[in-house]
Amino acid sequence: xxxxxxxxxxxxxxxxxxxxxxxxxxxxxxxxxxxxxxxxxxxxxxxxxxxxxxxxxxxxxxxxxxxxxxxxxxxxxxxxxxxxxxxxxxxxxxxxxxxxxxxxxxxxxxxxxxxxxxxxxxxxxxxxxxxxxxxxxxxxxxxxxxxxxxxxxxxxxxxxxxxxxxxxxxxxxxxxxxxxxxxxxxxxxxxxxxxxxxxxxxxxxxxxxxxxxxxxxxxxxxxxxxxxxxxxxxxxxxxxxxxxxxxxxxxxxxxxxxxxxxxxxxxxxxxxxxxxxxxxxxxxxxxxxxxxxxxxxxxxxxxxxxxxxxxxxxxxxxxxxxxxxxxxxxxxxxxxxxxxxxxxxxxxxxxxxxxxxxxxxxxxxxxxxxxxxxxxxxxxxxxxxxxxxxxxxxxxxxxxxxxxxxxxxxxxxxxxxxxxxxxxxxx
Amino acid sequence: xxxxxxxxxxxxxxxxxxxxxxxxxxxxxxxxxxxxxxxxxxxxxxxxxxxxxxxxxxxxxxxxxxxxxxxxxxxxxxxxxxxxx
Numbered sequence: 001x002x003x004x005x006x007x008x009x010x011x012x013x014x015x016x017x018x019x020x021x022x023x024x025x026x027x028x029x030x031x032x033x034x035x036x037x038x039x040x041x042x043x044x045x046x047x048x049x050x051x052x053x054x055x056x057x058x059x060x061x062x063x064x065x066x067x068x069x070x071x072x073x074x075x076x077x078x079x080x081x082x083x084x085x086x087x088x089x090x091x092x093x094x095x096x097x098x099x100x101x102x103x104x105x106x107x108x109x110x111x112x113x114x115x116x117x118x119x120x121x122x123x124x125x126x127x128x129x130x131x132x133x134x135x136x137x138x139x140x141x142x143x144x145x146x147x148x149x150x151x152x153x154x155x156x157x158x159x160x161x162x163x164x165x166x167x168x169x170x171x172x173x174x175x176x177x178x179x180x181x182x183x184x185x186x187x188x189x190x191x192x193x194x195x196x197x198x199x200x201x202x203x204x205x206x207x208x209x210x211x212x213x214x215x216x217x218x219x220x221x222x223x224x225x226x227x228x229x230x231x232x233x234x235x236x237x238x239x240x241x242x243x244x245x246x247x248x249x250x251x252x253x254x255x256x257x258x259x260x261x262x263x264x265x266x267x268x269x270x271x272x273x274x275x276x277x278x279x280x281x282x283x284x285x286x287x288x289x290x291x292x293x294x295x296x297x298x299x300x301x302x303x304x305x306x307x308x309x310x311x312x313x314x315x316x317x318x319x320x321x322x323x324x325x326x327x328x329x330x331x332x333x334x335x336x337x338x339x340x341x342x343x344x345x346x347x348x349x350x351x352x353x354x355x356x357x358x359x360x361x362x363x364x365x366x367x368x369x370x371x372x373x374x375x376x377x378x379x380x381x382x383x384x385x386x387x388x389x390x391x392x393x394x395x396x397x398x399x400x401x402x403x404x405x406x407x408x409x410x411x412x413x414x415x416x417x418x419x420x421x422x423x424x425x426x427x
Numbered sequence: 428x429x430x431x432x433x434x435x436x437x438x439x440x441x442x443x444x445x446x447x448x449x450x451x452x453x454x455x456x457x458x459x460x461x462x463x464x465x466x467x468x469x470x471x472x473x474x475x476x477x478x479x480x481x482x483x484x485x486x487x488x489x490x491x492x493x494x495x496x497x498x499x500x501x502x503x504x505x506x507x508x509x510x511x512x
Contacts, residue, residue: 126474129478139459386481
């Protein structure tokens with residue numbers, strides 16, 4: 001049986017990626033008592049995974065140092081699974097933590113969108129960020145043959161990272177068109193600092209074939225991945241490889257904002273110029289307010305942190321910086337919009353829900369996420385629809401928008417400690 | 428000698444010792460042991476997908492505790508890990 005430990009802070013930040021780190025530091029600089037909670041064993045989120053010891057963009061080190069030097073209380077390895085009026089509840093390995101706040105900053109980040117295709121459940125078929133995360137966590141990749149596929153700027157970063165770590169990157173398969181990709185690249189270079197980044201990346205991926213209009217059609221192997229068939233400009237090619245790193249851009253982690261009741265419009269949490277959500281004293285920063293990348297996340301995090309600590313003057317000064325990086329959001333959405341051919345990759349027996357092993361043919365005839373869940377158990381496993389939800393949004397046009405506690409699969413002993421009864425939040 | 432010992436951790440995956448770099452996740456130890464992680468509800472072998480704790484495909488038993496996400500757990504000396512057979 002776990003025990004419950006109580007804490008109280010002026011500002012509580014959920015999520016230790018760039019937005020959360022920036023928010024926590026800013027809130028502390030503005031005089032608040034701050035706690036930073038994260039599910040991972042180390043700070044950095046996904047883009048700076050591995051913490052200060054790993055290699056990242058040059059400015060990451062100074063953010064880690066500032067976080068280390070700050071008075072912020074860091075609580076890693078804590079999964080927030082429930083929230084109530086003025087508090088959140090998290091599960092760590094040893095205990096349930098009940099953390100009270102005056103202001104809350106949600107910096108819950110994003111995850112990759114995965115799409116089902118034949119063979120996507122084979123071992124060694126991973127997300128693009130997924131394989132990168134594993135390599136950052138110690139997986140040796142030297143000499144391994146890797147295909148990077150899907151869509152989004154992450155593919156380039158992952159290709160460069162794999163090459164730098166000695167992998168043979170056979171190909172980067174980007175589903176969008178060359179025209180859209182180049183248009184995006186050119187408009188990005190108008191933003192501060194981006195020309196340098198683009199040129200660096202160009203050097204880093206030199207020698208790796210970069211194909212647009214290209215996507216994976218199927219993966220095969222007996223007990224793990226052996227080869228991938230790709231559609232390359234309309235032609236099908238089969239390539240033998242050790243890993244397929246495949247992700248279709250990012251979707252925001254909205255489970256906690258939704259549980260707390262923050263208004264979500266379109267795909268994102270609605271915030272004002274202070275990063276305030278529709279719920280009093282609750283702020284949101286980074287990818288959940290719009291997929292815009294690292295610089296936008298840092299700017300929003302700083303604004304949210306200062307504002308949550310009551311220092312709106314400091315927050316307001318950062319407005320122009322946020323505004324310039326905010327332009328990335330619609331550019332990115334348009335450039336990496338998914339093509340409709342990807343809806344036809346799954347065959348009748350291709351699993352869509354990997355937790356409950358529900359195949360495409362059992363799901364395709366329902367008209368809503370809820371109906372499919374009730375009849376097939378899709379989305380009812382431990383990931384709670386985090387993988388198949390975004391896939392079905394694209395495949396079937398379903399809206400996946402319910403959230404109830406616990407928003408994360410937790411131990412029974414943690415459920416017993418949960419202060420907010422699941423019944424309370426049911427409509 | 429001392430350095431290399433400090434930079435490596437030895438755990439056991441399905442009873443077999445595996446050395447991993449210090450700070451490596453349990454998922455890495457499982458893959459280095461040539462294993463996969465969980466067994467799906469229809470009996471398929473599964474291995475990490477997201478690498479960041481959201482997909483739950485990397486679940487294994489660690490020191491007798493089932494359903495642990497191996498990608499979110501760091502290797503500790505002498506950990507007993509049990510994965511898909």
